[in-house]
Amino acid sequence: MLRVARLHVRDRAVAEEVVQETWLAVLNGIDRFEGRSSLKTWIFRILSNRAKTRGEREGRSVPFSALFAAEATDGEPAVDVDRFLGPDHPRTPYAWANPPRAWTQEQVITRETLDVLRSAIEELPPAQREVIRLRDIEGWSAEEVAAALDVTDVNQRVLLHRARSRVRAALECYLDPEMEQAR
Amino acid sequence: MIGRAGSVTCRELVELVTDYLEGALPRGDRKRFERHIAACDGCTAYIEQIRLTIAATGELKEEEIEPAAREALLAAFRGWNQDRGA
Numbered sequence: 001m002l003r004v005a006r007l008h009v010r011d012r013a014v015a016e017e018v019v020q021e022t023w024l025a026v027l028n029g030i031d032r033f034e035g036r037s038s039l040k041t042w043i044f045r046i047l048s049n050r051a052k053t054r055g056e057r058e059g060r061s062v063p064f065s066a067l068f069a070a071e072a073t074d075g076e077p078a079v080d081v082d083r084f085l086g087p088d089h090p091r092t093p094y095a096w097a098n099p100p101r102a103w104t105q106e107q108v109i110t111r112e113t114l115d116v117l118r119s120a121i122e123e124l125p126p127a128q129r130e131v132i133r134l135r136d137i138e139g140w141s142a143e144e145v146a147a148a149l150d151v152t153d154v155n156q157r158v159l160l161h162r163a164r165s166r167v168r169a170a171l172e173c174y175l176d177p178e179m180e181q182a183r
Numbered sequence: 184m185i186g187r188a189g190s191v192t193c194r195e196l197v198e199l200v201t202d203y204l205e206g207a208l209p210r211g212d213r214k215r216f217e218r219h220i221a222a223c224d225g226c227t228a229y230i231e232q233i234r235l236t237i238a239a240t241g242e243l244k245e246e247e248i249e250p251a252a253r254e255a256l257l258a259a260f261r262g263w264n265q266d267r268g269a
Contacts, residue, residue: 020259027263077198079229084194094192099225100232108239117239136240142205161201168236 001047003133004148007067007126008051009058018054022047037147040140044148052150068151071127072158078165083179101176113171120170124163131156132163191215196226200233 001022005015025046033042083098107113121129130149134140140148146156172179191199191212196219202208203216220226 016255020256023256024259024263027260077194078200079194079197081194084192094194095223096193096225099193100228102228103232103235105235105238108235109242114239114242117236118243121240121243132240136237137243139241157201157205157207160205161198164201164233164236165197167240168232171236171239172232 001044003130004044004047005051007130007149008048008055010055011058014054014058015051018047018051022050025050038144041144041147044144045150048148048150068127068149068155068159071125071162072151072155076162078161079169098179100172100179103175107175108171113174116171116174117167120167121163124166127151128159128163128166131159132167135160136164191219193219193223193226196220196223197229200230204233 001019002012002015005018005022006012009015009018022043026043029046033039037045083096084094085092085097087093089095108117121132124132127149131145134145134148135142142153142156142160146153149156151159196216199208199212199216203213208216220230
């Protein structure tokens with residue numbers, strides 16, 4: 001909750017206040033919860049609304065919506081274009097020139113690989129980082145994440161796509177270093 | 184989403200993987216996607232890497248609430264409880 005609040009308000013102490021206020025609002029308003037969404041979605045909607053109001057009052061230089069929009073539309077490809085053949089290839093344009101290797105489960109869940117994974121997630125832009133954490137670490141549904149962060153389903157998916165693509169690339173860089181010389 | 188009527192290229196496919204895994208591809212695109220991976224070892228390996236990346240991410244544990252934040256939250260709860268009891 002604190003992380004989601006901090007997407008809207010920069011100051012940590014203010015974000016902590018927002019989380020507390022949210023819990024109190026939840027406790028006071030629980031009788032009005034109608035069960036039309038999951039309880040989690042409802043709680044995070046309260047959190048997002050409160051955090052947004054506080055963020056506006058705080059005068060954040062970059063509005064929250066712009067943060068998401070910029071991250072959702074940045075044009076970076078999932079895989080470096082140099083890994084593919086060019087448009088003029090006689091038989092298979094845009095096919096893999098340098099295809100990925102098969103990994104095993106044992107390979108990716110070693111402590112070292114998980115450390116690489118954790119830092120790759122830390123280095124993501126904030127909206128992508130939050131989406132991949134909520135979806136793939138905490139196991140939330142797409143609908144829950146879209147509601148909690150107040151983004152459209154499409155933008156939720158775009159952010160998830162960019163996040164997973166970058167994290168995969170970071171793992172490949174570690175597991176198959178010779179593949180990523182161009183990156 | 185897929186430009187040409189016939190097939191999807193490897194370079195296009197890697198951008199559609201999340202839509203595919205999320206069940207968000209329209210039916211025709213989904214068929215083209217599946218036809219491509221059935222015949223392409225590179226893209227099969229790529230999707231498997233994405234699946235393993237997702238599985239490994241699921242192994243990461245979230246950090247605990249910091250003790251100071253926990254204390255403040257508990258204090259706020261106690262206050263709420265007293266107000267209610269009064």
